[in-house]
Amino acid sequence: MSRIEVMGESLVDVVDGTAHPGGSPLNVAVGLARLGHEVHFSTEFGRDTYGNQIAEHLQNAGVKVIAGSVTERSTSVAQVEMDELSNAHYTFDIHQQIPAIQADDATELLHTGSIAAWIEPSGQCIVDAFKNASVHSLRSYDPNLRPDLVQEKSSAIERIELLMSLSNIVKLSDVDGQWLYPELEAWEVLEHIASLGPGLVVMTQGADGCLALTSGRRIDFEASSTTLVDTIGAGDAFMSGLLYGVLANPELALALRGGTTADSKDVEVALRHALTSAALTVAQAGANPPWIEDFSLAINNYASQH
Template identity: 45%
Template sequence: MARVLVAGEALIDVVRRVDGSVEAHVGGSPLNVAVGLARLGHDTELATHIAGDPYGALIVGRLGEDGVQLVPGSDTATRTSTAQATLAEDGSASYEFDIDWRFEQQLSPDFGHFHTGSIAAVLQPGAIQVEQAIRAAREHATISFDPNARPSLMGDPHDARAQIEQLIGLSDVVKASDEDIEWLYGQQASLDAVLALWARLGPSLTVATRGPDGARVHLARTGEFADVLGASVDVVDTVGAGDSFQSGLVSGLLDAGLLGGPDSRAALRGASLTDVLPAAARAVACSAITVSRAGANPPHREELPS
């Protein structure tokens, strides 16, 4: 099976709960995706930017526990980045970041799929380096991208949208939340219209998540849309839910042979809804399990419904 390379930020989430308690957890959207993929049985490596400090050691330990390989050169930062996550009564989280993002590793072309997104895609100087890596990786790997908008870091939505659409055009699969789309395109934006717009830029499959209501899926080739229903669960918090969805989606498409290299790119381009919906259903299941417990704690493969 194709090796997966995930590129992006790894950081420490300092979580402040409603009861006043404070906890430190390993986090970062790309790291969460890498851990989720490894737990689902995929050979996964992470290219990131951390320091050799105590927070960096926590991250290295977490990756080791879950079998994620750290790409050499990922530990050259002067400090490990942090995010202050404040939880609301309903379990939702708001974030403030202290991020230093650079992407200077020399990647060996031994992976079949490349995933990136979130802060790594827009925060300079690393963002331009990520884009260059994607352009090189397209020769031998499929690409997935999750904008995972962070308004406090991304500035003006119009400026962020230009960079995000550039990366969408280089991707085979794009997933975003309805909240991401609203921030990027405004409250009146139609999910279907945005998914169709993105499909015209290049991806074969575009997906919008809708929290407890599941997800909306769009195929570029046929122009079809489909809904995947959400699962009914008791929500503890939503930290890492979108990342877990992303892991499940990529995992399902890898297992179906629709991601993992140039031949898989062609297969995805010709796929039907019947071909892709099982992967979307796996993604919903992964997200539901994650929100049912505290923190960004994605499921192992054996936890998924058979």
Template identity: 40%
Template sequence: MSFLVIGECVADIVRAPAGSGAADRVHPGGSPANVAYGLARLGRDVTLLTQLADDPSGRLIADHLKGAGVRMALGGTPARTPSAAVGLDDRGRATYTFDIAWTLESGEAAAAAPAHVHIGSIAAVTAPGADAVLAETERLRGRATVSYDPNVRPGLMGEHEAAVARVERCVALGDLVKASDEDLAWLYPGEDPHAVAARWLALGPAVVLVTRGADGSLAVTRRHTVAVEAPPVTVVDTVGAGDSFMSAVLDTLAGQGRAALGALSAEELTGLLARAGTAAAVTVSRAGAQPPDRTELDAARAEFALRSGRAS
């Protein structure tokens, strides 16, 4: 099964704590790029339609992605590779300050006939490149399933009402949508995530997933609502956790058509959330967006299952 991911690459510059004497760390990043990388690490055939400059950060990111097996399709070359200054609090949670422009051009040659298209983050809502993202998704949607992750970055979303409208347009294109509880809190302040998920289902998706950090995750379909706890883990930083979750979701559901997604059983949804939550747990246990490969993921699943058995 082939995947096409459309979206930005970003150089994540993780700031060293003040007074620590440590140097800043630069990691390849960008939510869609992380998803593509995670899929490739899990052995999937994936192409990333993106933009990269011919500069040190661009070469770092390209080498990182190609090293995992991601094929690159460039829709234009920006003056510089986008970057994000990443600050970490005392619990390893990340905040971002972006320097990014997104001017994606048409990418019809990116993948001849992908079975699945993934979009999201900055690239799906930031003009002028967002128009190309949506046009390409609409062009392919007749023969490919679609997933979407808003990955809200408030400083880049613009006026709130217009941002919500853009996000909901993308939700309506998706067969599977994932959002964090923080995304939903910004988009719909004070609303219950269950209610938002139900409303998004009415726009068209078959499955809506909500990640809740250390509190686990939630899956909502027209038939079932399932919640799963997060595996216990020592957090180094949260960079790329949601993207690793998304990659594992797509890997688990590979080959499922629209009808099959809507017919997932409660047991299947529970297994989906548990496997994706494990991938996220592995990622937060090490620095930067470093998702597990299939061997690491299987080993972590077995370890967490063993711990759970001992705890009970």
């Protein structure tokens, strides 16, 4: 079991009038905790009904909320509309003033992503944590963009690229890549991000699986077969599964942390963990990442068939 620090937003996704705890960093924190890790979460939510729902959700998963995360302000909300293909579209009312954390030598992983990483005041708090993190801590980042909230694109990209440069692992979606770098093809996006410093860059492509770049080597993976209910939280479940796969292999984690060449086979195993986690999540309604029992069963079933 690894000690993990996650920083970022908490909110509720309101779908057809029903509220579900969400927010990309919260989903990753819950996903990693359900997979057996010790997770500490720096965030903000209120003492209102929505906030109580978030608190119960985190507690049930075993996530430890950092002191100062519960405030007197109202909990952030995302209104979700589903299209005819079961894809989610969001409208936000969000604010995040998160407590600072220190990723010391006991922290094996520091993760952040999405909205709180580039809005203020939470954004600077996250940058400071990444800059001051222990050399023994892996750092991972998922831009998980929400373009409707971007007031100035150049400033947002500057912050996003700063966090990419401070990270060992970056995961983004193909939609993120198109918004950030519309002039580049998918592999060119990964190559540009890799040039900023991370040792592993991964792009999810929905039903088409994912692309990964590590030490100049390209990996193209097909998605796991599944039944689609909705895509809410799919990218976050991919992220928690990927990080689980990296942490499960000390040699891979060491290579990425130290900037040395990672074994392609080790990366492929971690990607299979990521795709399995995403497949299990889209088969259920809402952001509902798998528990370790279902996840392990799916991984073992895949291994026995290949």
